[in-house]
Amino acid sequence: MTDLEKPALPSSDPALRGHLLPASGRRIAVAAALLAILALAWTQLAPWPRTGAVYVAKQMCSCLFLTGRSEASCRTDFGGYVTLYTLRIDRSGLPKTASVTTSLAIFRGEAVYEDGYGCRIAR
Structure with missing residues (x-):
């Protein structure tokens, strides 16, 4: 079996299993999305x-x-x-x-x- 054919091993870090971003990255992404929503709401409702x-x-x-x-x-x-x-x-x-x-x-x-x-x- 070549390296390309080997299945990827699950990460040993439980925070990274099944996710593309680590927990801190997800928090930042969620915060950025919330800020974008609030900015849009402010421009529409102000x-x-x-x-x-x-x-x-x-x-x-x-x-x-x-x-x-x-x-x-x-x-x-x-x-x-x-x-x-x-x-x-x-x-x-x-x-x-x-x-x-x-x-x-x-x-x-x-x-x-x-x-x-x-x-x-x-x-």
Whole structure:
């Protein structure tokens, strides 16, 4: 029997039996795969909280400064999820200007009211 015809002997190391990578290599591969999945999820999902923050800011601005409703009344338009956002309402420049800033963790939105123009998204 030549060397090419001999069957491969199983490894004496139990961690290598039946696997192409040693245990440490498998851990690294799994960690790399998880990181790739998390990076993909972040790029796909990160815009949603920012969009929500901007939406809440713009709608609250319009509700407060264009329709003249109270903050409590405007909050009912959003249902329960508006409680997730931190709202800061700046009325110091009224009647000419005012702003509403919302934040959800690191995501922020701001809308500004300008007399004669209405509310617009600031950032």
